[in-house]
Amino acid sequence: MLATLRTSCMLILAFTLLCGGAYPALITAIAQVAFSHQANGSLLRQEGQVIGSRLIGQPFHSPGYFWGRPSATGTPYDGAASSGSNLGPTNPSLRVRIAARVAELRASDPESREPIPVDLVTTSGSGLDPHISPAAARWQAPRVARERGLELAALNALIAQHTEGRTFALFGEERVNVLTLNLALDGKGDDCAGR
Amino acid sequence: MSGSLQMIATLLLTTMLAWPLGRVMIGVYEGSPPAWLRWLRPLEHALYRLARIDPAQEMTWRQYASAFLGSSTVGILLLYAFQRCQTLLPWNPAELSAVSPWLAFNAAVSFVSNTNWQSYGGEYTMSHWVQAVGLGVQNFLSAGAGLAILVALTRGFARTRSQSIGNFWSDWTRSVIYLLLPLSLFLSVALVSQGVVQTFEARVTATMVDPAGAEGEGQILAVGPVASQVAIKQLGTNGGGYFNTNSAHPFENPTPLSNLFELISILLLPLATCFYFGQVVRDRRQGVAIAIAMFLLLLPPLWWGYQAEQAGTPGMAAAGADLSARAGSSGGNMEGKETRFGIAQSVLWSVATTAASNGSVNSMHDSYTPLGGLAPLWMMQLGEVSFGGVGSGLYGMLVFVIVTVFAAGLMVGRTPEYLGKKIDPFEMKMASIVLLIPSLAALVGTAIACANQAARASIPNPGPHGFSELLYAFTSAANNNGSAFAGLNANTDFLNGALGVCMLVGRFWVAVPILALAGALARKPVVPAGSGTLPTHVPLFVLFLCAVVVIVGALTYLPALALGPIVEHLAL
Structure with a gap:
């Protein structure tokens, strides 16, 4: 049970960095470079x-x-x-x-x-x-x-x-x-x- | 006519994309993704090393279930903490205050259970941190977990005399890394090109053009990292939007093309899982048969919803509105609908988003005509099995398949079997739980709310429509859909708590019996098909399956529907 919780915590932490940090940052970077007019609200x-x-x-x-x-x-x-x-x-x-x-x-x-x-x-x-x-x-x-x-x-x-x-x-x-x-x-x- | 063409074209495009995606899924879950996704492998392995996971280690269904429950618990606690502490966390440019306890509970459960019921308006409640780092991450994880459970159930059918059903951690990780992330990357950029905003700013102030229209200092526009969240909320059948009005907001869904992308994304993965299933059980026709059944369940509500909304109501015509469709005007009931989408795109979305357990909206369902609003309500009440959630839709449908072969077996006096697996009393018990529990939660929840003074005070519309709003809310929560008759003020302690409990029940009390079913099926040997075996890929079976789904839904919900939309229609 403890092992499950430890794995859960580590994996969720890693996913948070990936999907909550890297992913929106990457999209924002692409958006601001390629479509800066649209990305900022047209x-x-x-x-x-x-x-x-x-x-x-x-x-x-x-x-x-x-x-x-x-x-x-x-x-x-x-x-x-x-x-x-x-x-x-x-x-x-x-x-x-x-x-x-x-x-x-x-x-x-x-x-x-x-x-x-x-x-x-x-x-x-x-x-x-x-x-x-x-x-x-x-x-x-x-x-x-x-x-x-x-x-x-x-x-x-x-x-x-x-x-x-x-x-x-x-x-x-x-x-x-x-x-x-x-x-x-x-x-x-x-x-x-x-x- | 052009409305029907728009709908047919959208559904065809979705199917054309879902077929190859189903093939991709096979490689992904066998650990050998297609060549163009292999560059993500180092990422997958880095995650395994970090969390000390051995992807090859097989789990029994109990281990699989406890990993799923454990990770969901951690997710709920983390999300709750983020919301309660958002003033202490970074990235809160609009300086929003901490979220109240019951609302935080509701939202945490909502996003972890893949429901995305929202009793708050995002742009004025949740900080950028909570939206992107909290809610946005759970959009990926809850969808990934749903896919993982489906993959486990599929293995249950495909394996013989096996004690194990795979490894939850690796199924979960692979769902996110190889399917949800790449698709979201692609979709986000496509959406930004159409005008969906993606910025770390929070507010833009504009001076307005007409001085007579301007009040105060001008128009304040809420912006934010919207596209990245919208992409995953559509693909993961989550549905929780960045803004209060979800995909009706022009910054979430600015053009008919962005609407097409988002609509396709609603149905894409749930449909692809059908094709995936057929290939894993080594009989593609089985997957196609289930997909056809899903489409057959979708079409009647789509048709009657479109008719009802295009006709509008006599009251609107009497008040002086011209409801006729003619050159340059869509006509129909445009209350709560956007001009760029008109009637056809709004109705198609309302039915697709409730057929899949997505729950995002591009029009306000609360203002639909009684029969137009009945369509999305009915789609949820079928149990979210016509497409349904990613993973959860097909595993729900497979339970209906089991019930159908059981009913067919009773008629001819043979032991029921599906794909060579005998359906015994244990499987039927699990199937019954899966069918009954969400309906029980929805109806009992509605009944308790109707008897509760505080809940009744949340109802804005008088008469039977007010009852429909409560019924819709509890149906949506218990079936993990998340759309709403949004006039209901659901942000009260009672409704936040009650709907939160329904979402927990609808997710976990279904998923755990499904895993038990997967474990039991995996242990069974395969019985070779004989002359008495019921073929499950033929039109007769597809129709029988649809009939079972409709009859179970109708028997459960018709009395409640009679008190809501049906009596409201008669009173028009």
């Missing part, structure tokens, strides 16, 4: 200042910006504490919250008769979803065009340009990155590539 910079991550959504409230999905983190899009809403399908709060979001969107563009895509009124799993569906972007285009005095067709072209397709035309869904789309609206798209 950060977007402007004049040396970090203005966000390409992969993490940000809250947008101004009508001249495209809005992302509602976020269930404590303060919306809290990158330090990810969270979903975890509201069950029959929870009355879920229905109330969706209805309130629908009302907010309808008020932002009273003339629109288009149905509102579901992703724009539901919270994501992480609360940090950087994307909306192309349909959700197109739904908001008239509002943004009006606020910014842009042509709707030009804005839709910009959306199409910022739409990422399925991987190998098969895996995942079509999506639009809200943050990079809004940066492009501000005319800051190009110097923010971050690489």
